Amino acid sequence: MRVLGPQSVPQNPNEGAGTPISTTRPQLAPHDPDEGDGTPRYWINWEFWQRPEGPVFLLLGGESGLSPGVLSRGHAVELARAHGALLAALEHRFYGGSGGPGGDPDLRFLSSQQALADLAAFRLHVTSAWGLSPNHTWVCFGGSYAGALAAWARLKFPHLISAAVASSAPIRAQVDFAGYNRVVSAALSSPSAGGSPKCLGAVAAAFAALDGRLRGRRVAGVARDFSCCRPPREAGDRELLAENVAAVFAGAVQYNGRRPGDSVAALCRAMTDGRRGSPYRRLVAVNKELRRPAAGGSRRLWLFQTCTEFGFYPSCRDASCPFSRFQSLRAQLSLCADVFGIAPARVRAAVAFTNAFYGAAHPGTRRVLFVNGALDPWHVLSAGGGRSGVLIAGASHCADMAPPRPGDPPALRAARQRIAARLAAWLAPPAPLNHTGTGGPRGGDGTQGSSAPPPDP
DSSP: OOOOOOOSSOOOTTTTTTSOEEEEOOOOOOSSTTOOSOOOOEEEEOTTOOTTTOOEEEEEOOSSOOOGGGGTSSHHHHHHHHHTOEEEEEOOTTSTTOSOSSSOOOGGGOSHHHHHHHHHHHHHHHHHHTTOOTTOOEEEEEETHHHHHHHHHHHHOTTTOOEEEEESOOOSOEEEOTHHHHHHHHHHTOGGGTOOHHHHHHHHHHHHHHHHHHHTTOHHHHHHHTTOSSOOOSHHHHHHHHHHHHHHHHHHHHHTTSBTTBSHHHHHHHHTOGGGOSHHHHHHHHHHHHOOOOOTHHHHHHHHHIIIIIEEEOOOOSTTOOSOTTOOHHHHHHHHHHHHOOOHHHHHHHHHHHHHHHOTTOOOOSSEEEEEETTOGGGGGSOOOGGGEEEETTOOTTGGGSOOOTTOOHHHHHHHHHHHHHHHHHHOOOOOOOTTSOOSSBOTTSSBOOSSOOOOO
16 A cells, blocks of 8 residues: 655754754643553754744644654744744654554554644643743644645644645545556656656556566566565465555656655656666566665554545556556455455545545635645645645645755745745734724735634634
């Protein structure tokens, strides 16, 4: 099952040395008396804080662990510097170092709703510990699943969260996410992304050859080619192999160039190089060169959340899909049943509830800016038409969250400027009353500028 990419900020625990960062585990009351210690870790950076009025910028963790480095560099850090904000980062319960002592976490308490409850409890904790006013301005930032949490925090707690910047946030749950591979296919054939029709044809031919070997009597050779533990003779083994090999190509599109040697252009050069043999042989070589280790324990945790809340299973049912036909929705749903005993009907019901609970692609909230890269396959499950969103041409997953660099494309620089302008409008002080008793100019979303959370309509 494909795991959403983590935020594009450094995860090196040694980064940020010398920055005044407080790191601890808050002593928050558990949300259920039978719950184990799943209290999330957090870090606070007060380097830029203009106390006591400076806003709080909260960076949310998602489907991977966090580290203090998230508070030392990145676009949100630059925005905190500009606005004199107190920076905080809250890790998602059970991910990273927030799993609690001993054994497996109690997965009954792993959900987006519980993560939002942790956020509310954390806000109360910081308000008390740092002497903030109850109506202090808080702005949430997040990327990927954490971006969805940032948007949902504003939706569900408008009295606690003043605004949110949601990057690459898939706020619409979907069981059959065939659209993911449509975006990947388009990128592999697009010269502007580093692809070409020849590249897409080579990828399709390579996976067709792989399927032929898996259906025939050549599975032992496939096992050698792809370093399998055993020949993939069972249907589930073939399906898992097909998904893992396709993930190499999906990752190249989703992160395009943000990982060394891992880009659409590099991938397509390898897949169209006839000196490397047949398309199948090129596929074997590319898999060896670009295969990355799985996400370990977090993979199981995220699989549970897809089974109980989101779906997000990228099938290959469309005729235009260049990958293996073994990559089916049925195969991916079977993981929920095999690992957790959750039947496909329950997965579909859970996804329907998530969309009803949060509003799917139309959450009905204000002061949320959705930022997406046009090359990122996840943008099709996000939101952000008109003033509520920014779509960055040629950009990948969470590209806007990375530290600004001199070589950034113009579209990415312009997107960060729009984010900064919207945030400045949200944080603008209230306009003085005029002779009619009404305020003057209004904030960037049409509401009067205010440092306190305005009531939603």
